[in-house]
Amino acid sequence: MRHIISVLMENEAGALARVVGLFAQRGYNIESLNVAPTDDETLSRLTLVTKGEDRVIEQITKHLNKLIEVVKLVDLTEGSHIERELMMVKVRATGAQREEVKRTCDIFRGQIIDVTPTTYTIQVTGNEEKVNAFMDALSGATLMEVARTGVAGIARGDKSLSL
Amino acid sequence: MTQPASEPEMLSGGEMLIRSLKDQGVEYIYGYPGGAVLHIYDAIHKQSDVKHILVRHEQAATHMADAYARASGKAGVVLVTSGPGATNAITGIATAYMDSIPMVVITGQVMSHLIGDDAFQETDMMGLSRPIVKHNMSIRDPNDIPSAVKKAFYIAESGRPGPVVIDIPKDMTMPNEKYPYEYPDRIKMRSYNPVKKGHSGQIRKAVNMLLQAKRPIIYSGGGVILGKASKELTQLAQQLNVPVTNTLMGLGAYPGTDRQFVGMLGMHGSYEANMTMHNADCVLAIGARFDDRVTNNTGKFCPEANIIHIDIDPASISKTIQADIPIVGPVKPVLKEMLEQIEQSKLKMDQDALNLWWEQIDEWRQRHGGRYRTDDSERMKPQHVIETLCKVTKGNAYVCSDVGQHQMFAAQYYKFNHPNRWINSGGLGTMGFGLPAAMGVQLSYPDADVVCVTGEGSIQMNIQELSTCRQYGLPVKILCLNNGYLGMVRQWQDMNYESRYSHSYMDSLPDFCALAESYGHMGIRIEHPDELEGKLEEAMAVTDKVVFIDVLVDPEEHVYPMQVPNGAMSDMFLSKTERT
Ligand SMILES: Cc1ncc(C[n+]2csc(CCOP(=O)(O)OP(=O)(O)O)c2C)c(N)n1
Numbered sequence: 001m002r003h004i005i006s007v008l009m010e011n012e013a014g015a016l017a018r019v020v021g022l023f024a025q026r027g028y029n030i031e032s033l034n035v036a037p038t039d040d041e042t043l044s045r046l047t048l049v050t051k052g053e054d055r056v057i058e059q060i061t062k063h064l065n066k067l068i069e070v071v072k073l074v075d076l077t078e079g080s081h082i083e084r085e086l087m088m089v090k091v092r093a094t095g096a097q098r099e100e101v102k103r104t105c106d107i108f109r110g111q112i113i114d115v116t117p118t119t120y121t122i123q124v125t126g127n128e129e130k131v132n133a134f135m136d137a138l139s140g141a142t143l144m145e146v147a148r149t150g151v152a153g154i155a156r157g158d159k160s161l162s163l
Numbered sequence: 164m165t166q167p168a169s170e171p172e173m174l175s176g177g178e179m180l181i182r183s184l185k186d187q188g189v190e191y192i193y194g195y196p197g198g199a200v201l202h203i204y205d206a207i208h209k210q211s212d213v214k215h216i217l218v219r220h221e222q223a224a225t226h227m228a229d230a231y232a233r234a235s236g237k238a239g240v241v242l243v244t245s246g247p248g249a250t251n252a253i254t255g256i257a258t259a260y261m262d263s264i265p266m267v268v269i270t271g272q273v274m275s276h277l278i279g280d281d282a283f284q285e286t287d288m289m290g291l292s293r294p295i296v297k298h299n300m301s302i303r304d305p306n307d308i309p310s311a312v313k314k315a316f317y318i319a320e321s322g323r324p325g326p327v328v329i330d331i332p333k334d335m336t337m338p339n340e341k342y343p344y345e346y347p348d349r350i351k352m353r354s355y356n357p358v359k360k361g362h363s364g365q366i367r368k369a370v371n372m373l374l375q376a377k378r379p380i381i382y383s384g385g386g387v388i389l390g391k392a393s394k395e396l397t398q399l400a401q402q403l404n405v406p407v408t409n410t411l412m413g414l415g416a417y418p419g420t421d422r423q424f425v426g427m428l429g430m431h432g433s434y435e436a437n438m439t440m441h442n443a444d445c446v447l448a449i450g451a452r453f454d455d456r457v458t459n460n461t462g463k464f465c466p467e468a469n470i471i472h473i474d475i476d477p478a479s480i481s482k483t484i485q486a487d488i489p490i491v492g493p494v495k496p497v498l499k500e501m502l503e504q505i506e507q508s509k510l511k512m513d514q515d516a517l518n519l520w521w522e523q524i525d526e527w528r529q530r531h532g533g534r535y536r537t538d539d540s541e542r543m544k545p546q547h548v549i550e551t552l553c554k555v556t557k558g559n560a561y562v563c564s565d566v567g568q569h570q571m572f573a574a575q576y577y578k579f580n581h582p583n584r585w586i587n588s589g590g591l592g593t594m595g596f597g598l599p600a601a602m603g604v605q606l607s608y609p610d611a612d613v614v615c616v617t618g619e620g621s622i623q624m625n626i627q628e629l630s631t632c633r634q635y636g637l638p639v640k641i642l643c644l645n646n647g648y649l650g651m652v653r654q655w656q657d658m659n660y661e662s663r664y665s666h667s668y669m670d671s672l673p674d675f676c677a678l679a680e681s682y683g684h685m686g687i688r689i690e691h692p693d694e695l696e697g698k699l700e701e702a703m704a705v706t707d708k709v710v711f712i713d714v715l716v717d718p719e720e721h722v723y724p725m726q727v728p729n730g731a732m733s734d735m736f737l738s739k740t741e742r743t
């Protein structure tokens with residue numbers, strides 16, 4: 001099963017390396033990973049998407065919790081939650097393609113954020129499914145470059161991952 | 164230089180480091196100097212509270228610190244330079260990590276501004292050590308040194324213990340840059356709060372399950388020794404009359420000569436221990452981690468047993484074997500609470516069932532009971548050597564082992580009645596551990612009998628330490644079960660490779676006795692079983708120098724029982740010709 005795990009950790013040099021090292025060392029899979037500062041400058045928040053059997057996921061969360069710099073973590077997929085990812089795609093857009101790409105972009109509520117006579121750069125946000133669907137829809141066009149942020153997530157309702 | 168009490172003393176980074184160690188109560192540090200730590204070594208020279216032991220190879224320093232920790236329960240401290248000093252310490256750090264041993268390793272580092280430039284003797288010790296430490300930290304500001312030291316000890320010794328590395332760039336220790344020194348009393352960390360007790364509801368469930376068992380066994384590991392819970396374990400087992408097996412790391416936690424002790428379990432466990440485990444209906448695992456050398460094939464492990472698992476590390480629970488009742492907590496308070504709850508419980512163990520269980524266990528004991536071939540009185544049997552050692556030292560020695568057949572014979576035939584006396588590298592299986600380990604113990608327990616049980620292969624991995632023994636007057640006894648082979652390798656080659664001895668024979672061995680004598684020690688060679696006991700007694704009576712006891716043992720001996728690969732715990736080879 002796919003899991004989204006969000007981790008609050010001390011904003012210290014080397015903390016990220018420990019998380020990444022843990023996954024490499026124990027052979028756990030990481031589909032995406034994103035890390036950024038939070039409102040509290042002493043903390044950073046890391047969100048990772050991983051796949052595995054329940055037993056493996058249990059080990060992953062236990063080992064993450066064991067890392068000295070990890071303050072708190074939550075497996076967002078255990079409850080109702082919102083996930084978002086931002087993707088930027090640069091596509092070749094000439095001739096008839098130009099209109100076609102723009103239409104697809106509109107359908108997905110994407111935004112064209114940079115234009116040249118031969119290219120569009122489109123920004124799309126959504127959950128992983130939507131972002132993937134957009135990529136599929138563009139399959140007729142020539143993709144020049146794709147940049148994805150990886151998933152960030154937050155629990156619905158009152159629950160919050162904070163100190 | 165007196166100062167008013169209110170004003171903190173001004174010290175350099177190097178001085179603060181050593182003073183912090185003193186204030187932490189550290190008596191010995193083990194190490195080796197080099198460029199990046201010279202300021203620190205100068206600070207050592209200027210005081211006499213913290214004593215430094217100069218080894219001959221940094222690996223030995225780590226094993227000394229590690230073994231001191233295993234014997235005393237307190238973190239050992241290592242100091243090495245950057246680059247090769249740090250990399251030489253790696254094997255010892257990994258050894259401690261695998262066995263959850265508290266240790267603080269201080270490594271020098273190149274100047275901060277040179278980090279990342281491939282400077283002379285620069286290695287990324289933070290990166291190198293990361294997978295084999297409980298935690299590591301790098302000093303960025305000399306003011307942080309005292310709190311970093313406090314934190315390192317706290318992390319190393321609390322929760323599930325382990326090694327902590329502090330990497331210190333040289334410019335953090337400049338002799339002329341002074342900072343106010345204050346050693347913190349305690350440390351509080353929001354991100355690290357080890358559990359202090361177990362969940363009472365879980366403990367109740369466990370007690371109910373245990374009291375209703377008809378064929379129970381207690382399987383206890385190194386966690387009971389680290390958690391200082393030997394007394395509680397013994398009380399629990401004896402109160403309920405339940406059989407006890409110990410892992411390789413757990414030997415001594417339960418008295419080895421007691422009737423209820425069925426021996427070590429696992430790959431080279433006793434027949435009765437493995438049979439009792441396999442046929443149990445309830446396994447109470449305490450501070451043990453269901454290592455693959457214990458369980459054999461996990462799919463066939465204890466088919467009828469409910470598993471209760473007590474461990475301080477949640478990640479050890481349900482890792483390889485699913486626990487029916489997990490209890491996360493330090494073993495001592497958990498066992499205490501179990502004892503209280505048993506006292507109050509209305510349930511009583513089914514004594515008839517338990518009697519039947521003991522009858523069965525005694526039958527298994529009869530069947531094997533640790534026997535070995537004794538038909539040829541000319542051949543020196545390694546098992547007999549260990550039994551004789553146990554007799555001569557009255558089972559009270561600190562036995563520090565290397566890795567190989569001799570290690571297994573020592574584990575099987577030396578009967579440990581006390582915790583912290585059996586000191587061996589279980590998780591990593593580090594050849595070369597034995598001698599420095601024995602030195603670390605002897606230094607802190609000068610009047611104790613400390614024996615390094617080794618093989619002619621293992622001893623050569625750190626034999627240079629004979630020199631350190633001489634310098635510090637450490638009278639360890641080296642009992643070398645010299646079979647002329649990398650015996651454990653040879654055994655596997657006998658069993659799995661039709662006796663093709665690919666590189667398991669060591670030609671050109673030195674005359675170990677003469678070698679020891681060249682360092683100013685004593686050497687005793689034992690070639691015939693008749694002279695064994697007398698010469699061992701003679702060796703143990705020496706108190707002022709190392710005695711290298713070179714015992715020529717039967718090279719063809721194998722360690723049995725041995726679990727059949729991929730089988731259940733009960734599938735064992737019992738001798739060269741029998742299997743279960
Ligand atoms: C550093 C290291 N290298 C290799 C091994 C693999 N190994 C395990 S036991 C053994 C043989 C040990 O020989 P010896 O010390 O003579 O002991 P014996 O088995 O003969 O009693 C070897 C090579 C190891 N455990 N550690």
Ligand SMILES: [Mg+2]
Pocket residue numbers: 567618619620644645646647648649650
């Ligand atoms: Mg040998």
